[in-house]
Amino acid sequence: MFDSYRVNTLEYDPKLCNGCARCSTVCPHGVFTVNGIAEIINLEACMECGACQLNCPQRAIRVDSGVGCAAAMIWSALRGRKETSCSSCCCG
Numbered sequence: 001m002f003d004s005y006r007v008n009t010l011e012y013d014p015k016l017c018n019g020c021a022r023c024s025t026v027c028p029h030g031v032f033t034v035n036g037i038a039e040i041i042n043l044e045a046c047m048e049c050g051a052c053q054l055n056c057p058q059r060a061i062r063v064d065s066g067v068g069c070a071a072a073m074i075w076s077a078l079r080g081r082k083e084t085s086c087s088s089c090c091c092g
Helices: 024-025 051-053 066-080
Strands: 033-036 037-042
Touching: 024 033, 024 051
Parallel strands: none
Antiparallel strands: 033 037
């Protein structure tokens, strides 16, 4: 399982949500669930890829993609390392 970090840039405004469920469909780590409106159920799993923000037609979600653990995963893949710690590339 992906080991994320406890602080990330994901912001969600439920007042703007229309319940389309695109966020939960595109999120690779199950951060969202939708029961009428979206709800964050696993914030620590967010890898800040930005898929939820890009697919939210109401602009209820903001995240700084390209930072945090998504960047760590890319750097690890490029360097051929199995670790996905973000402390070595961007967060530390």
